[in-house]
């Protein structure tokens with residue numbers, strides 16, 4: 001068994017709102033990666049799901065299951081890890097999670113916060129045997 005760390009593709013949840021389009025994007029990457037690995041059987045996918053991606057985990061899982069079965073990949077385990085929403089203040093450079101949905105910096109009360117993590121769905125890696 002081998003674990004391949006990919007971390008090559010990030011799907012922006014803001015642009016691809018539908019779980020099926022995200023799943024299709026993941027499948028495209030899988031096809032191109034697996035075509036370079038002769039006689040390997042795909043056993044698992046590791047995904048990270050941003051808290052702010054707007055992607056529903058169960059729907060994405062269902063879409064992937066469907067596409068995997070269509071492509072004759074059977075028995076593939078899909079693992080999710082949640083990426084928490086992380087913000088950065090452009091005034092004082094504070095970084096962290098917000099306790100509430102008020103987009104205010106807890107350090108300087110500035111309101112110019114950028115999202116630095118938690119917006120995307122990322123294919124972190126695949127496992128083959």
Ligand SMILES: [Zn+2]
Pocket residue numbers: 089090091092093094105106107108109110
């Ligand atoms: Zn601040």
